[in-house]
Amino acid sequence: MFATRPEIRPATVEVLVDGQPCRVPEGASAAAALLLAGLPASRETPVSGAPRLPYCMMGVCFDCLAKIDGVANRQACMVTVRPGMRIAPQRGARMAGVA
Amino acid sequence: MNSENHDALVVGGGLVGAAIAYGLQRQGLRTLLLDEGDVAFRASRGNFGLVWVQSKGLGAPHYQRWTRGSAEEWPSLAAELQERTGIGTGLHQPGGVHICLSGEEFEKRGDYMARLQREAGNLGMEYRMIPGAEARDMLPGLGPKVAGVSWTPYDGHASPLYLLRALHTAFTGLGGRYQPNARVERSTAAPQDFSVEAGGIRHRAPRVVLAAGLGNADLAPRFGLSAPVRPERGQILVTERARQVLPMPTTTIRQTEEGSLMLGDSKEDAGFDLGQNPEIMRQIARRAVLSFPWIAELNLVRAWSALRVMAPDGLPIYDQSERFPGAFTANCHSGVTLAGTHANRLAPMIAAGALEPEMAPFTARRFDVRHAA
Ligand SMILES: Cc1cc2nc3c(=O)[nH]c(=O)nc-3n(C[C@H](O)[C@H](O)[C@H](O)COP(=O)(O)OP(=O)(O)OC[C@H]3O[C@@H](n4cnc5c(N)ncnc54)[C@H](O)[C@@H]3O)c2cc1C
Ligand code: FES
Numbered sequence: 116m117f118a119t120r121p122e123i124r125p126a127t128v129e130v131l132v133d134g135q136p137c138r139v140p141e142g143a144s145a146a147a148a149l150l151l152a153g154l155p156a157s158r159e160t161p162v163s164g165a166p167r168l169p170y171c172m173m174g175v176c177f178d179c180l181a182k183i184d185g186v187a188n189r190q191a192c193m194v195t196v197r198p199g200m201r202i203a204p205q206r207g208a209r210m211a212g213v214a
Numbered sequence: 215m216n217s218e219n220h221d222a223l224v225v226g227g228g229l230v231g232a233a234i235a236y237g238l239q240r241q242g243l244r245t246l247l248l249d250e251g252d253v254a255f256r257a258s259r260g261n262f263g264l265v266w267v268q269s270k271g272l273g274a275p276h277y278q279r280w281t282r283g284s285a286e287e288w289p290s291l292a293a294e295l296q297e298r299t300g301i302g303t304g305l306h307q308p309g310g311v312h313i314c315l316s317g318e319e320f321e322k323r324g325d326y327m328a329r330l331q332r333e334a335g336n337l338g339m340e341y342r343m344i345p346g347a348e349a350r351d352m353l354p355g356l357g358p359k360v361a362g363v364s365w366t367p368y369d370g371h372a373s374p375l376y377l378l379r380a381l382h383t384a385f386t387g388l389g390g391r392y393q394p395n396a397r398v399e400r401s402t403a404a405p406q407d408f409s410v411e412a413g414g415i416r417h418r419a420p421r422v423v424l425a426a427g428l429g430n431a432d433l434a435p436r437f438g439l440s441a442p443v444r445p446e447r448g449q450i451l452v453t454e455r456a457r458q459v460l461p462m463p464t465t466t467i468r469q470t471e472e473g474s475l476m477l478g479d480s481k482e483d484a485g486f487d488l489g490q491n492p493e494i495m496r497q498i499a500r501r502a503v504l505s506f507p508w509i510a511e512l513n514l515v516r517a518w519s520a521l522r523v524m525a526p527d528g529l530p531i532y533d534q535s536e537r538f539p540g541a542f543t544a545n546c547h548s549g550v551t552l553a554g555t556h557a558n559r560l561a562p563m564i565a566a567g568a569l570e571p572e573m574a575p576f577t578a579r580r581f582d583v584r585h586a587a
Contacts, residue, residue, distance in 0.1 A: 188454050208457050209456050211509075212508045213354045213459050
């Protein structure tokens with residue numbers, strides 16, 4: 116659904132989106148990686164389970180929540196990619212780490 | 215100025231006014247609910263959502279009975295609202311606990327619960343003091359610092375915002391009229407004959423109920439009543455949603471039906487200041503994490519403060535005007551808990567024209583030195 120603009124920097128950083136390798140430009144956000152990976156949805160809402168993708172890309176809507184390097188519910192649009200970063204969909208409410 | 219007649223006027227569209235207005239309309243009284251709006255202090259939109267029994271009414275058995283009565287009325291109120299409006303209030307009454315973080319707290323709590331039980335008299339009050347090890351089996355992830363908990367089967371929680379919406383929807387669904395942005399300005403009072411000006415219209419009725427929260431302090435004297443209520447600030451923290459883990463609410467930590475953890479709630483004398491402060495927020499978070507260490511991993515997503523409606527002795531005020539029969543007032547700091555009795559017991563008394571004798575101890579005349587003497 117999404118493509119990078121033609122003048123954009125080359126995609127040099129490899130991350131894992133839901134386990135699949137995906138290359139994105141340096142300085143891109145994890146939310147951009149989610150969009151470029153072409154997932155139909157990158158989270159399901161906790162209450163009704165509605166599918167969502169990143170939306171505002173500027174930290175206000177929380178629709179980009181994802182599990183990043185094992186940490187649940189991070190706003191992917193506020194996180195810059197690093198090589199090897201693991202970005203996984205956030206399915207419903209996170210687990211609370213009950214011992 | 216246009217003038218309209220009604221069977222009853224209720225001033226204040228928060229939880230207290232909405233519950234009473236709904237109850238009156240259900241009794242067949244054509245009721246008008248006048249509500250100032252967002253410029254007012256509105257505890258009903260900022261509270262913690264407990265339907266709570268176990269910390270209420272020490273030294274005031276009438277209040278203990280009234281609170282227990284409300285917890286009993288709640289399931290039928292919730293079912294009725296759901297049926298009339300399709301809005302679920304998220305009521306769960308699985309019992310609840312008060313967490314004690316030291317041996318000393320646990321011991322004091324034990325004395326407190328024993329006294330409450332003695333004061334309950336014939337009504338009885340079931341409770342247990344549960345030491346740490348056993349409590350940890352009952353509540354997942356309860357921290358090692360917890361010395362023990364007090365438990366009663368009567369406690370629960372609900373969504374205060376859905377409750378407010380359901381009461382309003384049920385009230386208007388029965389034909390009641392809700393008038394927002396209608397601060398009561400001028401008013402006149404005579405026995406069974408009241409008029410108030412609000413939103414540019416003069417409204418008349420033989421009954422008026424003052425349920426304007428902190429606004430009651432100014433309104434009450436005009437109707438031959440007294441409501442010396444003061445603000446008491448409470449701050450609340452809310453975490454992101456998590457899978458359901460808490461099987462029951464505690465006095466200061468509850469997990470909503472949607473999964474958020476609410477952490478509350480301070481008791482501060484800060485006047486009409488709705489500010490928040492980091493020191494108090496830290497205390498709330500610290501106590502929560504000592505109770506359930508896993509809460510530390512969760513992100514906080516919201517925090518706010520709101521003002522409780524507090525009488526000098528911390529008990530509700532329900533009163534009727536002697537000078538102007540037909541005028542009533544209702545004030546409390548537990549408007550969620552007491553929604554059941556407000557709709558199902560208090561409203562019928564007001565509709566019938568007088569408070570029953572069991573309500574006498576709640577009169578504001580208890581603050582009158584001459585009366586007390
Ligand atoms: C931090 C906090 C936590 C709480 N936790 C709990 C809890 O866990 N369980 C519980 O049971 N209770 C709790 N409470 C208490 C509960 O929120 C209140 O008891 C309840 O909301 C009071 O409702 P009310 O309708 O009297 O007041 P409000 O909600 O303040 O409503 C009063 C209404 O009157 C209107 N008004 C004011 N003046 C006028 C006027 N002159 N003319 C017309 N309208 C006017 C205002 O617009 C307002 O809508 C808590 C409160 C706070 C602050
Ligand atoms: S996309 Fe809106 S907050 Fe990230």
